[in-house]
Amino acid sequence: MEPLSHTTVGSESLEDWRVVGSGGFGHVYKARHKDWGFDVAVKLLHDGVGCQSSTLMPNDKALCDEIRHMVKASCEFVLRVYGFYEGNTPLTKLSMQKGIVMEYMGNGSVQTLLTGLPGPLPWPLAFRLAHQVALGMNFLHSRDIMHQDLKPSNVLLNDDLNAKLADFGLSRVPTSALNSNRELTGEVGGTYKYMPPEAFGISYEPSRAFDRYSYGILLWSILTGKEPYTTASYELVALRIPQGDRPPLAEIKQSKAEGLNELVDLMKMCWNENPSTRPHFLDCLKVTEKVFSKHKKGIPDAVHEVLKTLESANSTQHPSVSLSFPPQMPEHATSYDTVDHVRFTQV
Numbered sequence: 496m497e498p499l500s501h502t503t504v505g506s507e508s509l510e511d512w513r514v515v516g517s518g519g520f521g522h523v524y525k526a527r528h529k530d531w532g533f534d535v536a537v538k539l540l541h542d543g544v545g546c547q548s549s550t551l552m553p554n555d556k557a558l559c560d561e562i563r564h565m566v567k568a569s570c571e572f573v574l575r576v577y578g579f580y581e582g583n584t585p586l587t588k589l590s591m592q593k594g595i596v597m598e599y600m601g602n603g604s605v606q607t608l609l610t611g612l613p614g615p616l617p618w619p620l621a622f623r624l625a626h627q628v629a630l631g632m633n634f635l636h637s638r639d640i641m642h643q644d645l646k647p648s649n650v651l652l653n654d655d656l657n658a659k660l661a662d663f664g665l666s667r668v669p670t671s672a673l674n675s676n677r678e679l680t681g682e683v684g685g686t687y688k689y690m691p692p693e694a695f696g697i698s699y700e701p702s703r704a705f706d707r708y709s710y711g712i713l714l715w716s717i718l719t720g721k722e723p724y725t726t727a728s729y730e731l732v733a734l735r736i737p738q739g740d741r742p743p744l745a746e747i748k749q750s751k752a753e754g755l756n757e758l759v760d761l762m763k764m765c766w767n768e769n770p771s772t773r774p775h776f777l778d779c780l781k782v783t784e785k786v787f788s789k790h791k792k793g794i795p796d797a798v799h800e801v802l803k804t805l806e807s808a809n810s811t812q813h814p815s816v817s818l819s820f821p822p823q824m825p826e827h828a829t830s831y832d833t834v835d836h837v838r839f840t841q842v
């Protein structure tokens with residue numbers, strides 16, 4: 496395997512570390528690159544994800560492969576990757592920490608909108624997100640890359656709330672870390688809510704149809720401003736989704752917006768239980784582009800309104816913590832509530 500021509504960023508190049516969040520693969524930080532003069536995001540990977548050796552050269556095959564995938568996927572609607580991170584670990588100062596240096600996205604993710612806004616998104620923004628995600632996914636599939644973990648927290652938002660897809664590289668790492676009980680049962684990220692019925696079986700082969708189903712559920716989240724099955728456990732979702740249940744439609748049916756019905760029809764096609772009937776992203780794009788074009792003019796007001804709401808919500812919370820290097824690991828998110836009630840719809 497040839498050496499990577501990628502930039503390796505060391506801890507000496509970065510300053511002003513701040514904790515951004517954590518997920519199934521590791522912790523994410525924001526840091527200022529001293530020479531580049533702008534902020535980057537650094538995802539430090541948990542031990543055992545991707546790398547075995549102490550240097551970031553070709554024998555770190557899994558991580559290198561994933562970064563190659565991410566580079567191959569360079570596109571406006573896909574998160575940009577600048578290179579590897581290699582430096583002292585915030586956990587044990589004895590070994591080197593490894594990770595990925597990426598474009599920093601100033602407004603979190605679609606998950607931030609779902610949890611940070613009091614109601615659904617303004618339609619122009621919802622329709623733009625639906626379109627940009629379809630553009631990003633179509634690009635990935637055209638480059639033979641499957642995402643396999645499309646969900647709100649993996650659709651990141653820049654300063655203008657434009658969307659870029661993240662985490663598609665790591666989601667392909669075939670390690671026990673990915674398939675661990677913790678990841679599958681959704682302690683982190685709620686991945687299982689976006690998994691198609693066929694993926695709950697034992698002998699599932701990854702396919703593009705997986706991503707098409709996830710897109711259908713993501714569309715529901717974008718259109719309603721909610722997470723599906725908020726209080727459902729993994730066990731309940733794994734039982735009910737293969738039986739044909741899906742998120743409820745009643746609320747969307749009461750809403751009115753030009754083109755909304757077309758998106759709802761698309762959403763239902765995407766989450767169809769038969770993988771072979773789910774539309775390709777190129778076909779999704781035709782619908783999302785048409786719907787978005789009818790609402791484009793409303794984008795500046797919609798973005799302004801959402802940013803103002805997020806800003807006032809943030810100002811009432813604690814400011815992010817500034818860290819000297821090495822940063823301390825944030826407390827890990829632990830549990831998801833078990834079921835008490837859950838809303839499904841039979842389709």
Ligand code: ATP
Pocket residue numbers: 515516517518519520521522523536538574597598599600601603604644648649651661662683684685686
């Ligand atoms: P999972 O690992 O299960 O997919 P996740 O997607 O929440 O869960 P991460 O991708 O590690 O986990 O992200 C953790 C947090 O960091 C999320 O809140 C995400 O919005 C944020 N984040 C990730 N990458 C970036 C980035 N490049 N810029 C800004 N914030 C980011």
